[in-house]
């Protein structure tokens with residue numbers, strides 16, 4: 001039996017209008033789909049990634065994912081200076097007017113960076129859940145109660161009290177069924193409690209300062225703006241208390257657009273649903289991304305690489321590299337290896353090509369006279385410097 005296509009994660013409607021087909025080159029055996037359609041729900045307009053992958057495929061992926069355990073490139077750990085700054089600023093907002101004895105639950109807590117910051121400021125009723133056992137161990141090691149769970153589980157092995165503040169920060173863009181997940185979170189909300197949702201802001205996706213299609217990512221399967229969060233609230237008995245657009249410093253030339261929204265339980269049922277008009281903005285974003293992609297100066301160099309079948313090593317097995325490998329001329333290049341500093345990716349194969357640590361990959365590049373293609377979305381300069389220092393003879397192309 002063929003699994004049916006994913007329905008709308010906000011209203012459960014099964015029909016949608018296709019906007020764009022997005023391919024990714026994933027690890028061999030990845031439970032995530034390498035081919036998704038970005039589509040808008042025919043009923044409510046919500047924009048989401050469709051494929052035949054099921055909720056269980058995403059659960060499997062996150063249970064096994066090592067990215068959020070790693071201190072190298074995980075967001076939410078508080079291990080990098082940028083992440084510490086982001087967390088401190090988020091906790092500034094979340095503690096505003098919130099007494100120190102309030103019960104606070106962080107869902108998708110990663111290694112507990114946000115909860116640790118609450119603790120540092122004197123908050124004591126702190127709880128975290130995360131699908132990764134290693135992340136939960138890390139939270140407990142910092143003296144905070146936590147359990148392995150996802151929003152899709154109905155039973156959390158956690159103190160069953162209700163919470164005054166529940167945080168869903170950069171979680172909802174990842175979940176298969178936003179409505180059910182939000183309902184699960186809301187069950188733990190006290191009568192006067194607040195649910196804080198932070199997501200990438202789909203109304204502000206841009207090619208300025210970001211590679212084309214940067215905001216389409218194998219993990220980001222929901223594209224929310226404020227109207228979408230209002231609609232989600234309409235379907236889950238919540239109403240928006242306040243919201244603001246924010247810009248996260250990701251060390252790039254542009255800031256990452258996000259949306260922070262506080263919701264509370266509806267006092268009385270809302271009588272009409274708001275409308276979502278994100279699809280037009282996403283269509284414009286796709287158009288801009290396509291235009292920029294075809295005009296990139298690196299296309300000429302990639303054409304030469306393909307023509308001569310020069311050995312190529314790609315530096316970067318992140319989402320940008322995976323989009324480039326699936327959609328650009330790199331797919332036809334003579335790839336002999338991929339370099340990534342994330343130990344969780346090393347030893348895996350992506351499109352039949354092995355991922356190596358930097359030293360081993362650079363050695364191979366020098367032995368075989370390979371061209372280095374740096375496929376890092378943000379802050380590629382650090383890697384370029386490293387290659388120039390250790391192997392100045394290598395040709396470098398930045399994509």
Ligand SMILES: [Zn+2]
Nearest residue numbers: 008011041044
């Ligand atoms: Zn819908």
